[in-house]
Amino acid sequence: MPFLRRHQAFSQHASSQILPIILAVMVYLSGLVVIGAMILDSSISRWSGNLQANLTIQLGPLSKAGDKEALETIVKMLDEMEGVDSARALPLEELEELLVPWIGGDVLGDIPLPRLIDVRLEPGAKLTSHKIMERLAEIAPNAGIDDHSEWINSVLKLGHLARVIAVAVVGLILFVAVVTVALSTQAYFAVHQSTVEIMHVIGASDRYIANQFGRQALTLGIFGSFLGMGLTLITFTLVQEVAADATVPLIGKIWLTPLEWMTLGLLPCVVTLVSMITIRLTIFFTLARLY
Numbered sequence: 001m002p003f004l005r006r007h008q009a010f011s012q013h014a015s016s017q018i019l020p021i022i023l024a025v026m027v028y029l030s031g032l033v034v035i036g037a038m039i040l041d042s043s044i045s046r047w048s049g050n051l052q053a054n055l056t057i058q059l060g061p062l063s064k065a066g067d068k069e070a071l072e073t074i075v076k077m078l079d080e081m082e083g084v085d086s087a088r089a090l091p092l093e094e095l096e097e098l099l100v101p102w103i104g105g106d107v108l109g110d111i112p113l114p115r116l117i118d119v120r121l122e123p124g125a126k127l128t129s130h131k132i133m134e135r136l137a138e139i140a141p142n143a144g145i146d147d148h149s150e151w152i153n154s155v156l157k158l159g160h161l162a163r164v165i166a167v168a169v170v171g172l173i174l175f176v177a178v179v180t181v182a183l184s185t186q187a188y189f190a191v192h193q194s195t196v197e198i199m200h201v202i203g204a205s206d207r208y209i210a211n212q213f214g215r216q217a218l219t220l221g222i223f224g225s226f227l228g229m230g231l232t233l234i235t236f237t238l239v240q241e242v243a244a245d246a247t248v249p250l251i252g253k254i255w256l257t258p259l260e261w262m263t264l265g266l267l268p269c270v271v272t273l274v275s276m277i278t279i280r281l282t283i284f285f286t287l288a289r290l291y
Helices: 014-051 065-080 092-103 129-139 148-191 193-201 206-244 258-290
Strands: 054-059 084-089 115-121 144-147
Touching (some): 014 148, 014 206, 054 065, 054 129, 065 084, 092 115, 129 144, 148 193, 148 206, 148 258, 193 258, 206 258
Antiparallel strands (some): 054 144, 084 115
């Protein structure tokens, strides 16, 4: 088959070595952007899933026995409200565990800690924080409430914006790659123009000539793309090792799902295909202009 035969003169010039370098850099940068977007998206999904149906009620530090009775009364009242799945007062020990990563255990003993009540709403419940505050005003007028849905919407918007930016950045990288590959192909064609003219004179078709460049582009494109993906995986592994030893409460464990790994694995294939198509089209347009 003509496509599987390669004209040897096209593979001996040093200018052909620029293509795998370009593709390796483009795949590396795109891979880092895609991985970062995936990690951010999974973190935001985890936050919103855990907090969207939750409310947190804050009370002052309990200093008297009556305050403890008032706490139990508030929990019981909340638990009986329509739309509330459960209400639970967080023990001081659990609250201290949550604060230790942020302010340290040595300081906690000198700080009077407020009491928190974790309220979980039923799916689809129409109960609002304003209705709960109206009921709390009768028992604990100084209580405060943290409605997580009010700031989760902002976080979800941030996640959507991050996805849009990631797609735009990857698209920009691919655009730059296409332009760079096209320009390097024109330069490479100019180096071998005399050989192309001889082939054209003896009857070689434009498709045959483009196939010779396309075959070489496929070989170099695969090498460069998977080299860039290898560098991406090495960088991601190093980041995982560093993150495993660090405490990052908001991000948590850095990992990718099987579907995300499959998406990442398609990146070098797409870049190789785009580069090969770009080279073939560039050769066709150049031949059409000259001959």
